[in-house]
Amino acid sequence: MSAYDDFAKEKQDIDDLLARGYTVAGMLETLDGAKVKFDEAKPGSGSVELLLLTADARKYVTTLVFAGLEKAQ
Amino acid sequence: MADLSINLAGIKSPNPFWLASAPPTNTGYQVQRAFEAGWGGAVWKTLGDPIINTSSRFAAVNFNGQRVAGFNNIELITDRPLDVNLKEIYETKKRFPNHAVVASLMVEPKQEKWHEIVKRVEDVGVDGLELNFGCPHGMAERGMGAASGQQPDLVEAQTYWVKEVAKTPVIVKLTPNITDITVTARHAVKGGADAISLINTINSLAGVDIHTWNTVPHIGGKGAHGGYCGPAVKPIALNMVAECARHPEVTVPISGIGGISTWQDVVEFMLMGSTAIQVCTAAMHHGFRIVEEMIDGLNNYLDEKGLASVTELTGKSVSKYSNWGDLNLNYKVVARINEENCINCNKCHIACEDTSHQCIDMLTNADGKAILKVREEDCVGCNLCSIVCPAEGAIDMVEIDSGLPPMTWNERQQVVGGLSGAYSKAEVV
Ligand SMILES: Cc1cc2nc3c(=O)[nH]c(=O)nc-3n(C[C@H](O)[C@H](O)[C@H](O)COP(=O)(O)O)c2cc1C
Ligand code: SF4
Numbered sequence: 001m002s003a004y005d006d007f008a009k010e011k012q013d014i015d016d017l018l019a020r021g022y023t024v025a026g027m028l029e030t031l032d033g034a035k036v037k038f039d040e041a042k043p044g045s046g047s048v049e050l051l052l053l054t055a056d057a058r059k060y061v062t063t064l065v066f067a068g069l070e071k072a073q
Numbered sequence: 074m075a076d077l078s079i080n081l082a083g084i085k086s087p088n089p090f091w092l093a094s095a096p097p098t099n100t101g102y103q104v105q106r107a108f109e110a111g112w113g114g115a116v117w118k119t120l121g122d123p124i125i126n127t128s129s130r131f132a133a134v135n136f137n138g139q140r141v142a143g144f145n146n147i148e149l150i151t152d153r154p155l156d157v158n159l160k161e162i163y164e165t166k167k168r169f170p171n172h173a174v175v176a177s178l179m180v181e182p183k184q185e186k187w188h189e190i191v192k193r194v195e196d197v198g199v200d201g202l203e204l205n206f207g208c209p210h211g212m213a214e215r216g217m218g219a220a221s222g223q224q225p226d227l228v229e230a231q232t233y234w235v236k237e238v239a240k241t242p243v244i245v246k247l248t249p250n251i252t253d254i255t256v257t258a259r260h261a262v263k264g265g266a267d268a269i270s271l272i273n274t275i276n277s278l279a280g281v282d283i284h285t286w287n288t289v290p291h292i293g294g295k296g297a298h299g300g301y302c303g304p305a306v307k308p309i310a311l312n313m314v315a316e317c318a319r320h321p322e323v324t325v326p327i328s329g330i331g332g333i334s335t336w337q338d339v340v341e342f343m344l345m346g347s348t349a350i351q352v353c354t355a356a357m358h359h360g361f362r363i364v365e366e367m368i369d370g371l372n373n374y375l376d377e378k379g380l381a382s383v384t385e386l387t388g389k390s391v392s393k394y395s396n397w398g399d400l401n402l403n404y405k406v407v408a409r410i411n412e413e414n415c416i417n418c419n420k421c422h423i424a425c426e427d428t429s430h431q432c433i434d435m436l437t438n439a440d441g442k443a444i445l446k447v448r449e450e451d452c453v454g455c456n457l458c459s460i461v462c463p464a465e466g467a468i469d470m471v472e473i474d475s476g477l478p479p480m481t482w483n484e485r486q487q488v489v490g491g492l493s494g495a496y497s498k499a500e501v502v
């Protein structure tokens with residue numbers, strides 16, 4: 001059992017989206033995890049939602065936004 | 074050698090070690106012997122209408138061979154007439170003019186009662202007054218002690234009445250039997266207190282005898298709740314001192330009390346905002362001469378730190394005591410096991426496996442020896458394994474660079490708040 005693997009997978013999903021030009025556009029924390037909405041760089045090209053379950057991923061994604069790092073990914 | 078002298082709101086003493094108001098300061102004989110042993114000050118056993126005590130009044134909680142980990146008492150204030158105490162205070166002060174003699178007082182919450190006792194006590198030359206708003210048993214049933222100390226308005230009013238007539242500094246001694254001690258501390262300040270002291274004892278029942286079904290202690294088969302003190306209460310006292318020290322409206326100096334047994338404890342209380350400290354249980358357990366070690370230890374520590382005066386310690390750690398929401402969530406430590414110090418007891422594995430994050434593996438090394446290894450990426454750095462490990466130096470908690478910039482919970486919540494708008498709009502539509 002590895003909690004790190006669960007986080008690593010979620011982090012990979014976040015990093016992949018950011019690498020493809022998506023930015024974090026919204027976040028809603030619920031009892032079942034954090035819904036994070038990613039918008040594509042080109043307006044009107046839709047958005048993707050991730051449901052982040054691990055504490056480390058929920059922390060990671062907000063750290064990126066907080067520190068203005070999401071675009072650098 | 075560093076200067077150990079302190080000045081608590083105008084009360085001077087040759088060192089910060091005071092005996093707390095309790096059995097060790099019951100008589101002139103005791104206080105004078107304590108001063109000879111090295112104590113810098115004493116808060117006299119609380120004066121008021123002389124009471125009657127029960128026989129069988131103390132009990133201790135021993136824990137795994139450590140005697141008196143905690144101490145419990147149902148003793149009340151002085152049982153001796155005021156005149157007798159005042160005569161001995163006068164004689165003590167005459168013999169030890171440079172030591173701090175503070176009179177602890179407790180009367181009914183009435184202005185004229187406070188005025189009367191303050192005047193009589195100050196006439197014999199005490200250096201200050203300590204108002205006992207803290208005794209949790211017996212006196213509280215009579216509307217005094219903790220009963221009045223739990224009501225912020227009564228703390229303020231009684232302090233005010235004392236200040237109307239007092240010529241010496243007034244210390245208000247607070248009860249810990251309250252949800253937020255900074256509330257009563259603030260009201261003491263509003264009432265004009267020159268300093269606060271804390272903590273008095275915590276409501277307690279030391280135990281129940283499982284053979285006789287009597288309380289411990291019992292008075293002929295009956296018991297009543299008492300007050301808890303000694304080493305077990307130190308963390309509670311230290312937090313309360315720190316909460317007062319960092320509160321912007323608690324602007325007066327602090328005399329720290331609660332479980333202090335060693336010079337290291339003294340340093341901790343001073344770093345967390347105490348100007349001086351008081352001791353009861355450790356003196357009752359080990360005698361007055363315990364202060365010798367405290368003085369030596371503190372002196373050596375100050376020399377090692379290159380500090381010229383003990384006063385330089387006061388409050389140095391207060392700014393490091395913060396709110397949970399202001400802690401860095403991206404700070405990371407992990408456990409690391411040092412094979413050479415490990416005795417393979419497996420306690421760390423059991424603790425982590427059963428009650429933490431299941432990340433200490435039992436492996437066999439190349440020489441066929443059983444070893445334990447932390448999977449660092451899964452370790453949340455809770456410290457539990459290092460807490461339960463019996464072998465010195467077998468587990469280090471080491472800082473790891475998380476690769477992320479610092480971010481607190483409060484900062485994170487601002488980010489989340491900003492981002493949640495997208496969702497509320499979407500959901501309204
Ligand atoms: C037996 C006993 C009697 C005490 N009597 C008084 C008292 O008369 N007035 C008072 O203000 N505090 C009294 N206390 C409380 C102590 O002054 C002190 O606040 C408390 O014991 C915490 O310190 P410690 O952990 O060093 O014992 C008493 C404590 C004990 C153990
Ligand atoms: S610090 Fe906590 S999580 Fe890490 S190994 Fe020790 S017990 Fe397990």
Ligand code: SF4
Nearest residue numbers: 415416418419421462
């Ligand atoms: S608790 Fe300490 S001594 Fe015991 S196995 Fe773990 S590291 Fe070794």
